[in-house]
Amino acid sequence: MNLPRQQQQQRPPSRPPGKFADLVFTRKFSTFDRQNPNAANSPFHGFFTLFWMGVFLFVVKIGAENWRRHGSPLGTNEIMRGMFSPGPEVVLLLAADGAMCALTGVSWVLQVLVKRRVVRWEGVGWVLQNIWQAMFIAGVIGLTMLREWPWTHTVFFVLHGLVMLMKQHSYAFYNGHLSTVYHRRLQLLAKLKQLERIAPVKAPSNTEPPVSAITTSHLVHTPSAREYEQRRRSLPHVKVPDVDKIAAAIESREPLDETQVQVFERVLKWEVDALSDELRGKSTTPARAYPNNLTLVNHYEYIVLPTVVYELEYPRSDSINWYYAAEKLVACFGIIFVMIVISQAFIYPVVMDTVRMKEEGVPLAGRFRQFPWMLSDLIFPFMMEYLLTWYLIWETILNLLAELTYFADRSFYGAWWNCVSWDQFARDWNRPVHNFLLRHVYHSSISAMRVDKHTATLITFFLSACVHELVMWCIFKKLRGYLLFLQMCQLPLVRLSRTKWLRHRATLGNMIFWLGIFTGPSILCSLYLIL
Incomplete structure (x- = not known):
């Protein structure tokens, strides 16, 4: 169902969620998107404007200096x-x-x-x-x-x-x-058809299971995916579910009395309706429900959408604003240009100095003596690149892709700049990947591996850290584990943020968070360059 572009209210789910319905996609705009009325009306909108004016003047100054020295705005x-x-x-x-x-x-x-x-x-x-x-x-x-x-x-x-x-x-x-x-x-529909062909006997039947052994309390609830899942989880000790006992009784072709036939039919129909609700998921039309969704078009449509969590249906916008799309496209190339200018002016010279030291055979101790100076040279440009990279991907590229694909849920990030703990940062920095980890790692670890929430959190953090370390290995061709170690250090920091010393000190927690953001990227790069 297409929603009007002006509508900002979150749409409640049309039916109770089932096993894979832990996430709800709704019509939203990202925080800094000019289509978001909260962005223009924010009391901090002037600081947002000031930031980009400052970036523009900063790049102009660098370009002018490069032109004076090298005859090119990009320097060498x-x-x-x-x-x-x-x-x-x-x-x-x-x-x-x-x-x-x-x-x-x-x-x-x-x-x-x-x-x-x-x-x-x-x-x-x-x-x-x-x-x-x-x-x-x-x-x-x-x-x-x-x-x-x-x-x-x-x-x-x-x-x-x-x-x-x-x-x-x-x-x-x-x-x-x-x-x-x-x-x-x-299978259950086939059993229902078999049951319809059975002529019940008048005398009470001895065929197992008797009606008294069948649980029927759930039949008062409307069949749904949620009710089905809750019922399944409420009976972990049952080796053979009632439905399987009923199916076995029908398959045995033993005589069934009228009461058994009626109760068996009610139970089977409830199960069929609950499973049908699970197959519909969040789809609003039969064409989107399973198995009708298994088309090549549906697959590749999902591949280009700005999400990594598959759903049968997403909220969609009803038109493409081509002026908005062009604006985001220009912003993409503009930010990439700014990142190249900053890297060329402030990061590339430091990298070349470390390469020169290694080529000249400077011992490790000598290179480490340059570590504090290298860190001080990189901390601010890396911070700038960190912010620009985030804005490039989660504000410009994903919004451009969402506009071109009619994807209406633009909540690609939360207010991560206000974070007071690292678990909050993990949730808000990159919501598409967080949603993937939540569904397919965290919840899957709990359901498949039967672990508790703390162990599932540890597994999720460790997998994320390993993937980040893999990317660093691809870049530097070195397997050092620095990033993996620093990411796993976030777990004790999360516990520390929940202690009585930090729990209600939001400003202090935010300062600690920003200290990590400021120093983390430059420390990592310096370590990979020196060692």
Whole structure:
């Protein structure tokens, strides 16, 4: 259902959520988007304007100085030359990226086979999916190594490959779950048809199970995915569910009395209706419900949407504002230009100094003596690059993609700049990936591995840290574990933020958070360069 562009109220879910309905997509704008009325009316809107005016004047000053010294606004321009020469590598990068996106169709093919029961998802289906995902990401990383791309190409291709990996995983595991529900529903419908053909006996039947052993209290509730899931979780000690006992009784062809037939029919119909609700998910039309969603168009439509969590249906806008899209496109290239200018002026010289020291054979102790000076030289430019990178991806690129794909939920981030703890930062900095980790790592760890919430949190943080360290290895070709260690240090810091000394000291907590943001990127880069 398309919502008017002016409508800002959150739309409540149309039905109670089931197992994979832990997230609700609604019509929203991102915080800094000019379409968001709260952005223009914010008491801090002037500071936002001041920031971009300051960035503009800062870049003009750098460009003027470079023009005076080198005759070019970009100075010696090594970064730009590294990005676009030799020319064919850029073309190859784009071609490889297109092929990578096309290959995600393998996950769709597997789901079609699962739906047709050629393979069973609960058997070898999920194993094949994980094998494919391992091959996919290995191929992505292997290509960057084979071509020896510069770090700019490598970062783009590896990060986009990780996005495609998450998209495939979410698509496969949600549809795999629905395939199990779908075939379970088909089995119960077949039992209902068998039951309709049974002529009940008048005398009380001794066929198991007796009506007294069947739980019917749930039948007073409207059949839904949520009721089904709650009922399933409320009976963990039951080895054979009532529905399976009823199915076995029907299959045995033993005589059933009239009361048994009536109760069995009510129970089976309730289960069928609850499973039907699960198959509908958040879809508002039968064409979007499982298994009608398993089309090539639906798969690739999801691939281009700015989300890594698969749903049967998302809130959509009703038109494309082409002026807005053009504005975001210009902003993308403008921010990239600013980042190149800052890197060329302040980061590249420091990097070249460390390379020179290594080439001249300066011992490790001598290089470490330069560490404080290197850190002080990098801390502010890296902070600037950190902020610009975030704004480039989560405010400009994702909003541009959302506008072009009619994607209405633009809540790509929260007010992370007000964070007082690192767990709050993990939730608000990158909401698309946070939603993926919440559903497919955190909740899946609890349900599949039977671990508690603390262990699931540890698993989630560790997996995220490993992926970040993988990206650093792709960039520097060094496996050091610095980023992994610093990210895992966030867990004790989270516990510290909940102590009585910091729990109600929001300003102090925010200062500690910003200290980590200020120093973290520059410390990491300095360590990788020196060692």
